[in-house]
Amino acid sequence: MGRSSDSEDPLTLAMAPSPYETPEQRHAREMAEAEDKKISDEIDEQLRREREGDRKKKKPVKLLLLGQSESGKTATLKNFQLTYARREWSEERGSWRAVIQLNLVRNVNLILHHLNHEMSGISAHSEGHYSDDSAEEVLVRRKAKALPPLRFREHHRLLQLQLAPLNGIQVDLERKLGDASTELYTTSVTSAAPFDPITPPTNRRALQEFSIHSTNGWKTALGKFRTHLSHTRLDTASDVVRKSKDNDDDITEIIASCKDDIKALWDDPDVAEMLNRRKVRIEDAPGFFLNDTERIATRTYQPTDDDVIRARLRTLGVQEYRFIFDHGELFSLLTSYNQHSEVAPGRTVGQEWRLYDVGGTRNSRGAWYPYFDDDFISTFRPISPFDEKLAEDRKVNRLEDSYLLWRSVVSCKLLARTQIILFLNKCDLLQAKLQRGVRIRESVPSFGDRKNDLPTATRYFQQHFKDISKTSSPVPRPFYMYLTSVIDTRSTAVTLGAVEESILREHLRHADLM
Numbered sequence: 001m002g003r004s005s006d007s008e009d010p011l012t013l014a015m016a017p018s019p020y021e022t023p024e025q026r027h028a029r030e031m032a033e034a035e036d037k038k039i040s041d042e043i044d045e046q047l048r049r050e051r052e053g054d055r056k057k058k059k060p061v062k063l064l065l066l067g068q069s070e071s072g073k074t075a076t077l078k079n080f081q082l083t084y085a086r087r088e089w090s091e092e093r094g095s096w097r098a099v100i101q102l103n104l105v106r107n108v109n110l111i112l113h114h115l116n117h118e119m120s121g122i123s124a125h126s127e128g129h130y131s132d133d134s135a136e137e138v139l140v141r142r143k144a145k146a147l148p149p150l151r152f153r154e155h156h157r158l159l160q161l162q163l164a165p166l167n168g169i170q171v172d173l174e175r176k177l178g179d180a181s182t183e184l185y186t187t188s189v190t191s192a193a194p195f196d197p198i199t200p201p202t203n204r205r206a207l208q209e210f211s212i213h214s215t216n217g218w219k220t221a222l223g224k225f226r227t228h229l230s231h232t233r234l235d236t237a238s239d240v241v242r243k244s245k246d247n248d249d250d251i252t253e254i255i256a257s258c259k260d261d262i263k264a265l266w267d268d269p270d271v272a273e274m275l276n277r278r279k280v281r282i283e284d285a286p287g288f289f290l291n292d293t294e295r296i297a298t299r300t301y302q303p304t305d306d307d308v309i310r311a312r313l314r315t316l317g318v319q320e321y322r323f324i325f326d327h328g329e330l331f332s333l334l335t336s337y338n339q340h341s342e343v344a345p346g347r348t349v350g351q352e353w354r355l356y357d358v359g360g361t362r363n364s365r366g367a368w369y370p371y372f373d374d375d376f377i378s379t380f381r382p383i384s385p386f387d388e389k390l391a392e393d394r395k396v397n398r399l400e401d402s403y404l405l406w407r408s409v410v411s412c413k414l415l416a417r418t419q420i421i422l423f424l425n426k427c428d429l430l431q432a433k434l435q436r437g438v439r440i441r442e443s444v445p446s447f448g449d450r451k452n453d454l455p456t457a458t459r460y461f462q463q464h465f466k467d468i469s470k471t472s473s474p475v476p477r478p479f480y481m482y483l484t485s486v487i488d489t490r491s492t493a494v495t496l497g498a499v500e501e502s503i504l505r506e507h508l509r510h511a512d513l514m
């Protein structure tokens with residue numbers, strides 16, 4: 001009779017029970033074997049649970065940043081990078097130089113545009129600068145007409161002449177940086193939420209065609225534009241790099257040579273009065289750098305962290321950013337700030353996060369829908385522009401658009417299980433506006449006779465968003481809200497720490513339920 005190979009194995013033979021085993025010995029052996037098996041099964045089960053836990057923990061946390069254009073989505077994403085991906089951030093900081101130069105040059109050209117028109121007798125109204133014929137604006141125009149005309153002198157004409165080359169520099173930089181560097185001033189989309197859940201766009205590929213999937217951020221995007229645009233078929237790679245560098249140097253040289261004139265233009269009291277009469281508040285607009293001319297308009301200028309956060313580059317389509325979080329300093333800061341933190345530091349190390357930053361103009365919002373799923377959404381509402389209109393549609397009040405957008409997001413059935421976090425952003429600009437004496441009730445009649453100060457205003461707007469969430473959500477959901485000024489990197493780091501913790505807690509809770 002053949003013997004199985006197992007019975008020839010010396011180890012099996014050695015461990016086999018003795019053929020002379022008594023019934024008591026056999027009982028004791030079987031008990032011991034059962035105990036061993038129990039321990040072994042428990043170890044297996046523990047390993048399986050740990051593997052499963054690891055798998056769930058490693059499921060990326062996905063965070064979609066939504067909100068109207070200029071609400072601060074990209075600025076918040078930059079804060080994430082600055083706090084959690086320091087090395088990449090430092091590598092990319094230099095790439096923002098061209099964007100900041102463009103922002104500064106555009107500030108100057110906007111003033112020159114108004115100066116040229118003022119000197120040629122073209123009113124802000126006739127050039128369509130005023131957005132509507134509201135009673136407030138009619139009053140402003142009437143008041144401006146009643147004022148004595150502004151007298152511009154020879155040095156204004158000289159400034160116009162000397163700063164004229166900046167027109168060409170703006171064109172050059174815009175060409176270099178591509179579509180993201182120009183703002184959108186019209187749109188055919190008339191809805192605040194053109195993502196229709198009933199007929200989701202099927203052509204996801206087409207939507208992605210103009211998105212930038214970036215794992216290391218703007219450097220790739222900016223670098224790509226630079227190489228792409230200066231490349232001709234006859235150029236060799238080194239020619240391209242050299243030409244691009246020469247061109248960068250020329251641009252920097254011209255801006256630096258205009259430094260004193262830029263400062264003179266910005267400091268001029270007649271120019272300030274003209275901007276005031278025309279209701280042009282460059283200092284509240286995205287990408288304002290005129291107070292930093294001394295530092296930026298130099299041959300050796302290198303952007304600081306704050307410059308990069310304040311730089312304005314429109315987001316096109318959807319951009320994906322990935323971070324692997326390794327919690328060091330920030331986590332300790334957070335845990336000392338929040339003694340009751342429920343997320344143990346060890347559980348978050350190595351966690352992958354994917355952040356999706358989208359374009360917020362009305363015509364970009366259709367691209368959001370394919371990214372709606374069960375993960376987390378942060379929505380951004382700029383709280384300061386309660387009296388301003390959308391850039392892409394001068395008939396629509398920004399606050400009204402914010403309310404409509406918020407209602408659409410919270411009422412979306414697909415997002416019923418999604419945790420939504422509301423950032424009421426640009427509180428610093430709101431405070432500055434209120435300090436200047438702008439009355440909220442003139443633009444928002446329902447504000448009534450409440451105190452025109454920051455705490456009252458934020459409470460009022462916050463309550464309105466909360467009420468919309470309560471009445472429009474398909475299922476009851478908690479209301480998470482933060483008041484932010486995301487250009488303040490220190491306070492934003494603390495806010496992001498709190499947001500991160502609450503997101504992680506939910507993420508891990510979901511994972512445990514899976």
Ligand SMILES: Nc1nc2c(ncn2[C@@H]2O[C@H](COP(=O)(O)OP(=O)(O)OP(=O)(O)O)[C@@H](O)[C@H]2O)c(=O)[nH]1
Pocket residue numbers: 067068069070071072073074075076285286287288309310311312313314315316358359360361380425426427428429484485486487
């Ligand atoms: N003063 C101030 N400026 C802010 C704040 N948040 C953002 N900004 C600035 O506003 C401008 C627009 O911000 P972005 O982050 O580019 O806006 P966005 O929501 O990404 O806009 P899109 O890409 O067009 O959808 C940038 O120049 C920011 O630096 C804030 O809280 N206070």
Ligand SMILES: [Mg+2]
Pocket residue numbers: 073074075313314315357358359
């Ligand atoms: Mg953006």
